[in-house]
Amino acid sequence: MKNTHVTTTVNGDAVEFICEPEETLLDALRNRLGLTGAKEGCGTGDCGACSVNLNGRLVCSCLVLAAEAEGAQVETIEGMADGEALHPLQRIFIEKAALQCGICTPGILVAAKALLEKNPDPSETEIRYWLAGNLCRCTGYDKIIKAVQAAAAEMRSA
């Protein structure tokens, strides 16, 4: 089957790529556009390491076809910082040691940002359930939850 041509917007930039019809958005981001921040941990939507924002909705990019990105707005971990200024979540994840190996970190940051945009003052339980689709095998989640709480508090007072 012939490749498909896709025109889309990633982190505010207009981009084009070609992809195979069965190719996932995750593969297109990583292999066609060189945006390797989103990771493939499972390919089945169970681990959340590939989380991106598609038209304002948090998705597992391994479960979205690349062709579906036609005309869409895609936001990835690479677009989270404003130039040199880290997003508060990114900065506080470093300050509070909320990562060990760091493979799940991009997906968790994208997911946590989506949560705080929806709910600026989530309870601990709400954070834990929102992030239940993002697996982390290193931290036991404790410092991640505390970092999200701290970032939420800082962003509310800003």
Next chain:
Amino acid sequence: MALDGNEKREFKVIGQRVKRPDGIDKVTGKALFGADLTAPGMLTGRILRSPHAHARIVSIDTSAALAMPGVKAVVTSADLAEPEDDFFRDIKDNVLARDKALYDGHAVAAVAATSRSAARAAIRAIKVEYELLPHVTDVDEAMKADAPVVQANRADESVPAGSSPNVTSYFEFGHGDLEAGFAKADTILERSFKTAATHQGYIEPHACLASLGHDGRGELWCCTQGQYNVRTICSEICGIEATQLRVTASEIGGGFGGKTTCFIEPVALALARKSGKPVKIVMSREEVFRASGPTVSSSSDVKIGMTKDGRITAAQAKLRYQGGAFPCGTVEFGAQAAFAAYDLDAVQTLGWNVLTNRPKEAAYRAPGAPMAIYAVESVVDELCQELGLDPLDVRLKNAARKGTLASYGPTFNDIGLVATLEAAKAHPHYGAPLGENQGRGLSCGFWFNFGGNTCVSLNINHDGTVGVVEGNPDIGGSRASISMMAAEELGIGYDKVRTVITDTNSLGFNDVTDGSRVTFAVGLATIEAARAAIREMCKRAAQIWGIDAEAVVWEDGAAKPSGPNAGDHPPMTLAEIAAVMDNTGGPIAGHHEVNADGAGVSFGVHLVDTEVDTETGATKILRYTVFQDAGKAIHPDYVEGQMQGGAVQGIGWALNEEYIYGEDGRLQNAGFLDYRVPVASDLPEIETVILEIPNPGHPYGVRGVGETSIVPPLAALSNAVSRAANVRMHELPMSPPRLLKAMSER
């Protein structure tokens, strides 16, 4: 210069919670992990795997695959070298099966093609003729005399005559008169246990990018816990001289022991050699479960005698571990660790390693210890319940301490078990009230810790900054800890030091990142390398001042005259000495090469409160506290992180995780949907209490902390659930159906 002693205890940098150097790369998506690198002209490699648990490979026909468009190479076992050593030959026969497929998922052949879809199609076009053989996946079944034979003639000289051919090695440890010990007991309990195989569950699947030119020179990029180990294994399996294969470790997305061997790297190199192009292989999650190493599953019997007042009089454990289709040594660790927390007059542990038709076992955090200590700590808890004794008091009463003859042979030096138990007893968690269907459990845990081969270079730069070069992949913040130790010893700021992890051709040999060895051994070598650089800097200052080098001391990051007799010279800082080093003898660097011993053992105690749902069998964790001796916590955040992460992996092991095999010997749950690791909503806060009982074997007192934390959760959870559900559990995981069944039968 007072630099030789290990008495340094006043710290400026150590113990601070500094920002890790790779933090920004990791929160912005810039960090390059195994699958993130590409090369010009790169091909995609893919592996064909056996769908059968046990089958003779009659023939492999690759002609149709090779004829397909875009297919550049196909390899089988015949394309690999013939290592003489069993250790390497087993890895070779695991990465590509020789004459038998030994488990569901065993690699049989591999292709390299110009696209992923072409590689996938080529895999389907390879024709393998199998002759099915009877299989066995359960350890107790595999030990029966008439069990299917996984591999013949693999038993070593330790195996008693008359054992099943699947038993590959046998161990015995202990001391004292068991019979006399049991005779002194008021109560003797003997119980049998089973634990399921679990997977390390790192979120990053194995990935590598290999090139191997016609000039015989190879480059390999891969996610690994040890690039030197990868080099050794691949050199043997692919027939390459070590120096011709440069291995670079990517950032690593979790390992937990599972990335201390090779699964795909020799295959990628063989494909690269045959195709003449770089080849990238990335495992799918299904492949990770089916074909990379899980931990062992176990079956065990533990017998313990106790007096009415809680003194253990004798203890015995029989441990049977299956480690998949190749010989492994894991039960030895279990047999050594089982009773490490106890000071016993009479103790014996026996262990059998057994072959089954399952994937080749790989190390998993404190390999062998969790399942042995689970069984021991469960029986101790049941004895406490039966005799009406406080489980913490009983542990304190029998606790190993300095001078205790450990059940596995050595006599303990300074150890932190008693302090750790006392911290748990004094903590508010231990006395907090419990409600209906709730129970509290505790368990001790232990790990030996390791030192090993280590090589560090420390370079002084002209501008007064310092570069540390080491060879151990950073799996949880170790670059920060290593930089901190260099800064502490040199007396400069943490921000003046940068630690990099280098490739196999740029530094001498280093053992893998395992055995909780990095902060201990690489830290020790870094401190010694810094001391070597300090000696040279003192010499340079002496030269400038025209005095003897012995008359110069190093304090607060500067060389100073040692006293009034040495003359009146203003101190020269590291930066000032570095600025003029070209004129005082040239570059200044410190090195240290060591096979480090002196890694202090580490003990932990976990407390957990659970509530069981009597309708569903589900267990909720209400509260969890980890107490652990770190010797000295270099970066407390990352020490806590190890304690929390290990605890949660242990929680998964206790409650949900298991390899499930069907009657056909196929793995039924090779994905994160059906192999359920803990998620954030399953858990409460994991509280941590760090104890610091210095390890005399390290200049700052460091003990490894990475592994001990996975050991106690199994028994702590089992004891808590057994008390909450009022029925004693003897099998892991305590998944809801299993707990519900146990409650219905109580």
